Amino acid sequence: MTANKQTGPLPVGSTIGILGGGQLGWMIGREANRLGYRTVVLDGSANCSARHVADELIVGSLSDPELVQQVAEKSDVVTLETEHVDYRYIQPIEETGLLRPGAAVFKMIQDRLRQRRFLEQHQIPQTPFQSLENEDELTQLQWNGEKAILKTRSGGYDGKGQVRVDKAGSLKAAWAELGNTPCVLEQFVDFKMEISVILARGVDGDIRVYPIAENVHRNHILHMTIAPARVSDAVVKKAEEIGAAIAEAMDYVGLMAVELFLSNDDELLVNEIAPRVHNSGHFTYGACETSQFEQHLRAVCGLPLGSSGAICPSVMLNVLGDLWPEAHEEGAGQPDWQHVFASPASRLYLYSKSPARVGRKMGHVLVKHADLDTAIQTAEDIFEKLSTAK
Ligand SMILES: Nc1ncnc2c1ncn2[C@@H]1O[C@H](COP(=O)(O)OP(=O)(O)OP(=O)(O)O)[C@@H](O)[C@H]1O
Ligand SMILES: [Mg+2]
Incomplete structure (x- = not known):
């Protein structure tokens, strides 16, 4: 360099x-x-x-x-x-x-509290939260036992480093379970949908937002992404504005994802920001003009951004190690991929990882179809077949 x-x-x-x-x-x-x-x-x-x-x-x-x-x-x-x-x-x-992106971005995002304070400072709607840094803050917390989630300030992924709390008195135990380490206590949001905004910002400040993605989780791990999300135009517009405001405020360069909750009354609340290409953006790799990976490269290399438009509605299905045959040993059995290959609209992406473990992301399937409901049904059928064929 x-x-x-x-x-x-x-x-x-x-x-x-x-x-x-x-x-x-x-x-x-x-x-x-x-x-x-x-x-x-x-x-x-x-x-x-x-x-x-x-x-x-x-x-x-x-x-x-x-x-x-x-x-x-x-x-x-x-x-x-x-x-x-x-x-x-x-x-x-x-x-x-x-x-790219710069170290200041990572400094802010690596600490959930710093991230939340940043969003607060920029008046971006987010999940209500409180800090729980030490024993003193534990005693001062105004928590009435409502459903909440205690999350460690750093190091969490795929739902790790978080514990649900729902009745008075369990907070201390939850905090101990997480190792008495600095945490953030978040209100449990009774959302109707999780969505993500995948966007890139170039060196020149140009921002390209992808179709808003709808995310379905299972066991705290992303199961499926449906693009475009089945939300109103007003929600799409608001989500795009929130994403762009965050990218601008950070003077961000590269691709990022903003995870949001959509409440029952169509309010959007930021859950967290990922300063990188994102699992819920995999649909762009095959179903959009420019994949999130190429877009990230374009941004960090100082090139003009590519089109983020969709080629086709799509569903991304995560393939976890759970789908591998029981008693899997390195090099032994595989799921029956014929269930994917039999569907002409589906594409298999395998990550060459070994061994397969429960919860480990081993690959994904992208299903494209002009009719979104057909794409969802096809993805569900493939998942069903892969699950039962084990
Ligand atoms: N405040 C909340 N209210 C309701 N559900 C929540 C809340 N926070 C997290 N969740 C649920 O748990 C999932 C994982 O939470 P979060 O994204 O904060 O953790 P993470 O470990 O960083 O996850 P990932 O790596 O999958 O993004 C969310 O996608 C959501 O389904
Ligand atoms: Mg998350």
């Missing part, structure tokens, strides 16, 4: 450093390959998904300052597939070169 910050677009052939080589890093890398960029990927495992697309794979911890520095030295821009790398480890990249 050169000492001077690059201001113009990074020419094709430049090298993109990616911290994290899971499925997100893999799909960013695939799109980078297609666009003619080189990639250097840092991941904890030589067996990571991105091994197939990385021009160079460095194996080691994302929190090892020397390895992060090595990636930076070999790259013209560095980006991340995860928000879970302590911002202090990536901050030095900004001193010598390009880190």
Whole structure:
């Protein structure tokens, strides 16, 4: 990486450093390959998904300052597939070169309280919350035993690091269960739908928002994304405005996702922001003009953004390790993919991960159909068949 910050677009052939080589890093890398960029990927495992697309794979911890520095030295821009790398480890990249999005974004997002305070400061509607930093704050909390969720301020994903509380007295136990670590107590939102806004903001401030996505979770893990979400035009407009306001306020560069709850009276509340390509944006990879991965690359490389328009309505079905045959051993059985291949409108994306474990994201299926209800039905049928064929 050169000492001077690059201001113009990074020419094709430049090298993109990616911290994290899971499925997100893999799909960013695939799109980078297609666009003619080189990639250097840092991941904890030589067996990571991105091994197939990385021009160079460095194996080691994302929190090892020397390895992060090595990636930076070999790259013209560095980006991340995860928000879970302590911002202090990536901050030095900004001193010598390009880190997109910037370390300040990660500093804010890595801490749920800081993220909530940021939203508050910018008058963005969000889930009501209180801070629970220490024993003192525990005794001062104004909580009447209503349903709530206690979440650790840092490190949570796929519903980990959170405990539901619903009756007076259980809060202390919940806090102990999470390790008496700083937390945020959030009101439980009785939502009718979860949606996400997938958008990108370019170096020039241009913002492109994808069709609003409707998310269905099972066991706290994303199960299906339906795009476009089945909501009114007014909700779409409001969601787009919230997403754009957040991206502007952060002076964001890259692709991001904003997860929101839609209440029964059509009020939108921000749940959280993801400063990266997102599972609920996988439908863009096949069902939109520009995939979220290419869009992210365009943004971080300083290129003009591509169209975020949909080619076709779609449903993305996550394929978890739960669908693998019981007693799976490395290299042994697979789900019967004929159930996917038999559907001409469906595309299988497998992340080359091993072993399959319950809850582990192993791949996804994208179902495209001009009629959204048909796409939903097809995705549900495929899921049903894969589940029963185990
Ligand atoms: N305040 C809340 N009220 C109701 N449900 C909630 C609330 N907070 C979280 N949930 C449910 O739990 C899911 C996971 O929560 P959240 O997104 O905060 O955690 P996470 O671990 O960061 O998840 P992920 O990595 O899947 O985004 C949400 O998608 C939602 O279904
Ligand atoms: Mg979430």
